[in-house]
Amino acid sequence: MHSDAFDRYHHGHSPIHVLDPRIKVIVTIAFILSNALLPDGAWIAFGLAWLLILVANYVSGLGISFTFKRSFIALPFALAAVTVLFTIPGEPVASFNILWWHLVITDNGLLRFVSIVTRSWLSVQVAILLVAVTEFPKIIHALTHLRVPAVLTTIISFLYRYLFVLTDEVMRMMRARQARSAAAVGLKPGGSVIWRARIAGNMAGQLFLRSYERSDRIYNAMLSRGYNGTLMTIHPHQFRRNDVLVGVFSILVLIFIQIAGRI
Amino acid sequence: MHYAPPQLHIPDGFLNLFVSLICWAITALVLAVAISRTNKSLGERQIPLMGVMAAFIFSAQMINFPVAGGTSGHLLGGALAAIMLGPWAAMLVMTAVVAVQGLLFQDGGLLVMGANILNMGLLTAVIGYGLYRGVFGSSRPVKLVVAGIAAWLSVMAGAFATSMELWLSGTSNLQTVMFAMLGVHAVIGVGEALITVAALAFIFRTRPDLVDEKSAAGQSGRGWVVAGVLIALTVILLSPLASVNPDGLNRVAMDLGFIHVAQSGTGPFAGYTIPFLANSSVAKIAAGVLGLLVVLGLVWITGRSLQKKSESQDRPSPMANRQP
Numbered sequence: 001m002h003s004d005a006f007d008r009y010h011h012g013h014s015p016i017h018v019l020d021p022r023i024k025v026i027v028t029i030a031f032i033l034s035n036a037l038l039p040d041g042a043w044i045a046f047g048l049a050w051l052l053i054l055v056a057n058y059v060s061g062l063g064i065s066f067t068f069k070r071s072f073i074a075l076p077f078a079l080a081a082v083t084v085l086f087t088i089p090g091e092p093v094a095s096f097n098i099l100w101w102h103l104v105i106t107d108n109g110l111l112r113f114v115s116i117v118t119r120s121w122l123s124v125q126v127a128i129l130l131v132a133v134t135e136f137p138k139i140i141h142a143l144t145h146l147r148v149p150a151v152l153t154t155i156i157s158f159l160y161r162y163l164f165v166l167t168d169e170v171m172r173m174m175r176a177r178q179a180r181s182a183a184a185v186g187l188k189p190g191g192s193v194i195w196r197a198r199i200a201g202n203m204a205g206q207l208f209l210r211s212y213e214r215s216d217r218i219y220n221a222m223l224s225r226g227y228n229g230t231l232m233t234i235h236p237h238q239f240r241r242n243d244v245l246v247g248v249f250s251i252l253v254l255i256f257i258q259i260a261g262r263i
Numbered sequence: 264m265h266y267a268p269p270q271l272h273i274p275d276g277f278l279n280l281f282v283s284l285i286c287w288a289i290t291a292l293v294l295a296v297a298i299s300r301t302n303k304s305l306g307e308r309q310i311p312l313m314g315v316m317a318a319f320i321f322s323a324q325m326i327n328f329p330v331a332g333g334t335s336g337h338l339l340g341g342a343l344a345a346i347m348l349g350p351w352a353a354m355l356v357m358t359a360v361v362a363v364q365g366l367l368f369q370d371g372g373l374l375v376m377g378a379n380i381l382n383m384g385l386l387t388a389v390i391g392y393g394l395y396r397g398v399f400g401s402s403r404p405v406k407l408v409v410a411g412i413a414a415w416l417s418v419m420a421g422a423f424a425t426s427m428e429l430w431l432s433g434t435s436n437l438q439t440v441m442f443a444m445l446g447v448h449a450v451i452g453v454g455e456a457l458i459t460v461a462a463l464a465f466i467f468r469t470r471p472d473l474v475d476e477k478s479a480a481g482q483s484g485r486g487w488v489v490a491g492v493l494i495a496l497t498v499i500l501l502s503p504l505a506s507v508n509p510d511g512l513n514r515v516a517m518d519l520g521f522i523h524v525a526q527s528g529t530g531p532f533a534g535y536t537i538p539f540l541a542n543s544s545v546a547k548i549a550a551g552v553l554g555l556l557v558v559l560g561l562v563w564i565t566g567r568s569l570q571k572k573s574e575s576q577d578r579p580s581p582m583a584n585r586q587p
Contacts, residue, residue, distance in 0.1 A: 008367060032374045036280045073369055074274035080429055081277065083436035116434055120276030120372075127275070127369050136367055151298050151310065155359040158314020159321060163363075166315075166322040174326070193330055197454065200328040201461020204338055207323055208347065208462060209470055215315035219308055229307035 001164045001171075008131040014061040016133045020243040021142035027250045028130045032123045034254040038261040040115040045261030046122065052253060053125050060133050067125035067132075074124045081116045085109040136160055141233055154231055162218075166211060173203050271339075271383055271421050271448075272364065275372030279432040286428065287377030293385050294358060297351040304351075313352055317359040320344055326458070336454025339421070341387025342395075342414040343459045347466070347473070350392040350487060357384030382424045386494060387417035393491015396484040403467060407460050414459035416495045418452035419445060423498045426505070441505040 016024070031049070038045050058064045090108030097103070131139070137160065144153045177199060181191075191199075219227075278286070301309065320340040327335040340360075345353035361380045365371040371379040394413035398406050422444040429435040466473060 006367060029373060032275050032372065033280075035276060036283065036374055074276075074372075077272075077274050077277060080440060081434045083439045084434065087436045112433075116276055118276075120274045123275030123372060123374070124369055127366075127373060131367055131369075139366060149294070149298050151301065152294070152355065152358060152362075154310050155314045155317055155355055156362055158311060159317035159359045159363055160367075162315050162318040163321055166318045167325065170322045170325050193328075194457065196328040196330075197336060197457035198461045200326050200336065200338075201458040201463075202465045203326050204323045204343070204458055205462035205465030205469070207326070208319060208343075208466060209473075211315050211319035212312075212473065215312045218315060219311045222311065227307070229310065 001168050003161075003164055005164045005167075006160070007136045008128075009135045010062055010132045012061050012133070014059060014133070015242075015246075016056060016060040019246060020237055020239055021134050021138040022145055022237060022239075023243045023247040024130055024134055025139060025142045025146065027247060028126050030251060030254055031126045034257060035119045035123050037258060038119070041111045042115075042261035045257045046115075046118050048257045048260055049122050052257070053122065053129065056126075056129055060129065062132060067128045070128050071121055071125045074120050075117075077120070078117050081113055084112045084116070088112055138235070141235070141237065145237060150230065157231055162214075165214075166207070169207060169210060170203075173207065177203065271425050272361075272371030272379055273375045273382075273425060273428070274369075275374050277372075277432065277434050278375045278378055278428055279434075280374075282428050282432045283374050283378060286375070286381050290358075290377040290380045290385065294354065294380075297354045300351045301355060309352070313348070313356050314359070316344065316348060316352075317356045317363075320356060320360050321363065328454075328458075330454065336458065337451070338458045339383065339387065339418060339455055341383060341421075342391030342410070342417040342455070343462060345388040345391035346395045346410055346413075346459075346463065350388045353388040353392065354385055357388060360384070378425075378428050382421040382428075386420045386424055389487070390417040390420055390491050390494055393487045393489070394495065396491070397488040399484070407464055407467075410463050411456040411460040413491070415452040415456040416498065418448050418455050419502070420494055420498045422448035423502050437505055441502060445502050
């Protein structure tokens with residue numbers, strides 16, 4: 001596996017790609033915050049927010065439907081909001097029977113449900129766009145500049161740096177397990193659930209020990225190269241006029257969306 | 264990548280602003296303490312260790328075992344991390360895991376990340392370590408059994424907190440979401456418990472020096488035991504109440520004045536309103552801004568007080584001033 005196997009970055013030179021990562025992180029969070037502030041049923045505002053995403057998609061050169069195609073990731077969670085369809089009082093829209101339950105969907109319930117799912121759907125898209133146009137290490141670097149504690153960002157950097165190494169390790173273990181627990185075609189694989197859980201637990205324990213020992217070697221290697229507790233970077237972040245302009249413009253658009261959501 | 268996304272990752276949009284900010288405030292405060300503690304007790308050596316351990320938790324979540332009917336058991340890892348690394352370090356490690364899952368894989372939102380860290384990182388660490396700490400010095404089987412119970416309870420606590428947050432945000436009906444969440448996670452928790460116990464037993468056998476209790480014996484662990492037991496009891500006592508008799512919890516919320524800010528799931532109003540303003544959009548914005556200021560203020564104050572404490576050290580602790 002390659003070191004950037006997990007990065008969702010799509011290489012490019014679009015105006016959005018070259019923006020300062022700090023601006024991109026701030027605008028992303030502001031966008032999600034704006035979604036959370038919009039009242040239920042503010043369809044014009046939701047539409048404008050989607051338009052903003054579409055424009056950003058287009059400018060980024062990834063294709064106008066780039067985020068749309070990947071945006072269904074959070075959809076299963078919509079199940080958690082299903083109950084509002086029935087519990088919020090209002091005019092009945094539809095009703096049906098499941099077994100002995102008589103369920104009535106109300107208009108207010110429907111409004112709330114669709115609003116929740118829309119907010120989530122829009123927020124996920126902007127998060128997808130952020131990691132598609134920014135290399136992940138640069139996002140972490142931006143977080144450091146935005147005053148996220150250095151301890152946390154350093155741990156995240158290490159996590160990202162060694163994730164693919166340990167994932168390779170897990171893959172090898174899983175392959176080894178598979179190779180040793182063959183099952184004849186049509187027969188159930190052997191062992192009880194407890195036995196299988198124990199094997200999985202042993203793998204987790206083994207992985208823990210290997211990671212633990214690896215972290216020792218990593219520390220020694222880093223120490224011999226001059227590590228003093230902080231990670232250095234050779235890519236300093238510098239605001240340019242363009243970055244500030246884009247940032248201010250995006251915030252203004254978000255404020256406009258907020259106003260549009262309340263008329 | 265086929266890593267396991269547990270159902271506890273709340274996406275953006277499912278919690279209202281008020282609940283999101285409250286959760287961020289709690290999380291930021293606890294993390295600020297965790298950072299100052301780890302800065303104090305551990306050197307620079309610990310940073311690579313915690314980083315690689317975070318990668319370990321992340322990749323260990325890919326390990327699964329078939330249970331029945333196409334479902335499989337997974338590891339969430341909060342309790343295991345807390346038992347092996349201690350509670351403060353485990354909190355930081357789990358925070359990093361949740362942060363990367365949210366940022367990179369959109370597995371859990373950004374504005375609601377405070378809630379996700381609270382549910383999956385902080386509660387699991389307190390329960391996992393607190394209960395385990397209570398049986399320090401006991402025989403190995405006792406420790407393993409308690410670790411298993413702690414692992415199961417840590418998953419249940421996460422599910423419990425998730426349901427409460429969804430309910431307070433007016434996204435779900437309390438009874439339904441609590442029943443469904445706890446039901447599903449009672450089963451998932453068994454997988455978690457089995458893997459945690461087996462992993463611990465493996466480490467006991469192969470590297471008993473890593474679970475040496477003498478180093479921790481000097482510090483007082485009573486606070487952890489109390490905190491762990493209290494949270495566990497809250498989950499055990501309140502969850503049947505919530506899933507069977509939600510009116511009881513509604514009553515409690517009303518007595519505590521919660522219901523002003525929360526939404527019972529049956530009311531037509533979205534959350535966060537300020538009582539003395541009418542339920543207008545102005546009130547909502549004001550409430551949002553107010554919440555934001557409270558969060559930033561709390562974080563700033565804690566940051567200042569912790570910084571003063573650690574000024575005697577060579578490196579002041581970098582404090583949280585998080586963007587929610």
